Amino acid sequence: MTNEISFFENPEGTREEILEATFYALRQHGYADLTISKIGDEFGKSQSLIYHHYDDKDELLVDLLDYMLEQVENQVPLPNQSPEAYIEVIIDEIFGTSSNSDIEFSQAVIELRAQAAHDDDYNRLFRRSDDFIRKQIARVIQAGVDAGAFDVEDPSQTAALFHTVLVGIQAERITSDEDTIDDVRAEFRRYIEHCLLSE
C-alpha cells in the first residue's frame, strides 16, 4: 500500500514536509486523536522541530486546511472546453475516481469541515473555498446558457445544487458502498439531462 497523493509527491521544504506528515497522521488517527507526537512520528524527525516551524498545533492545522483547500480549488477544472464536456469533468470530480487516496482525502476534508462549527478560522476558509467553487461552476453553466447548450433559470442556483451534491458525496463516502454512490451518479445524470441540457 503506497501513499500516492498527487499534491504531496515532492514536498518543497521542511514546512511542506510537516504538512504532509500532518495530513497522513490526520488520515490515520482522525482529528480528535491527532497529536503532535503522532505528527512527529509520521514526519520522521523530532516534535520539537515542528515547533520551530509552527507556533502551535492550531497554526499548523489551519495551515494544513489552507493548503488542502488550495489543492481542492486547483482541482476545479478550467473552463477551457465546451460546456457539455466541462459538465462531464465536473461529474467525474464530484463522484471521484473512487481511488483510495481520493476517498481518504475527501474524508479528511469532511472531518475538517465539521470543525468549522467550532473554529472561526476553519469557517472562513471553507466559506471562501465553497464560494469559489460555486462561482466557478455557475460561470460555466452561464456560458452554456449563452451558447444555447443549457437551459436553466438561474445558473448560480443550479451551481448551488451541484455543490451540495459534491459535499454530500464527500460525507456519504465515509460510510456508503460504491453501489449507492453509483445510484446517486446515475440519478444526477438524469437530473442534468432533464433540467440542464437544452432539448
Added chain:
Amino acid sequence: MTNEISFFENPEGTREEILEATFYALRQHGYADLTISKIGDEFGKSQSLIYHHYDDKDELLVDLLDYMLEQVENQVPLPNQSPEAYIEVIIDEIFGTSSNSDIEFSQAVIELRAQAAHDDDYNRLFRRSDDFIRKQIARVIQAGVDAGAFDVEDPSQTAALFHTVLVGIQAERITSDEDTIDDVRAEFRRYIEHCLLSE
C-alpha cells in the same frame, strides 16, 4: 436563549440525562474537545456518576450516536399521506426549519459521521440509519409511481440522490448562509418537478 431540542425535553432516568448532557457538551465544544469533565459540568452532577452508568467514554458516545440516529429515523415521516404531500414533507425535513436547534443537531450529526471513518461502531450505526432512510424514501417514491403520480426509472436510485442532498445540506449548513441553502432548495424543487412528477 433556551435549549428546546424536542427529543430531550424530559429525559427519562439518569442515563438519558447523561446523554442529554453529552449532546449539549458536544454541541458546545465539538467532538475533539469533548471531555468527561465537560459532560459532567453540563450534567450538573459528578463525573464519577457517569462512570457508574457507562463503562467508559467510548460506550457513552456510541450510545449517544445510537440515540441520536434513533431520533433521526423517527423524524422520517410515515408514509400515511399522498405521495405528493409526502415529498413536500421530505423537502421540509431535508432543508429544515432553519431553527437553531435543528442546525446544531445537524452539525453534531455531521461531526459524528466524520468519526465513522475511524470507528467501526459509528460506521455500522450510520450505515444502518442511512439504509433505513433511503429505503423509506424509495418506498414512498415507488408508491407514487404505482399511483401514477411519479415517473422515474428506479425509485431507490432517486432516493439515493435525495439522501445525498440531505447529507450535503447537513454538511453545508455548518458554513453556508441561508441564501445559498435557499438556492439549493429551489433547484431541488425544479429537479422534482422535471424528474419526478408525471406530466
Added chain:
DNA sequence: TGTAATTGATTATATATTCAATAAGTATAA
C-alpha cells in the same frame, strides 16, 4: 437491610509546549 445513586480524592498517563544545547550550513572578511 440491601440496593442504587452519588461523591471526592487519587492515580497513571498523555499531551502541548518550552528550552537549552548541538549540529549543519552559508555567507563574509582576511
Added chain:
DNA sequence: TTATACTTATTGAATATATAATCAATTACA
C-alpha cells in the same frame, strides 16, 4: 583558501496541565 560569524535545522530532556478511569466511602431510598 581559511577563519569567523551568523543563521537555520535539529534534538532530548523537562514541565505543567488535562484527562480518563478507579475506588473507597457516603447518602438516599426501597
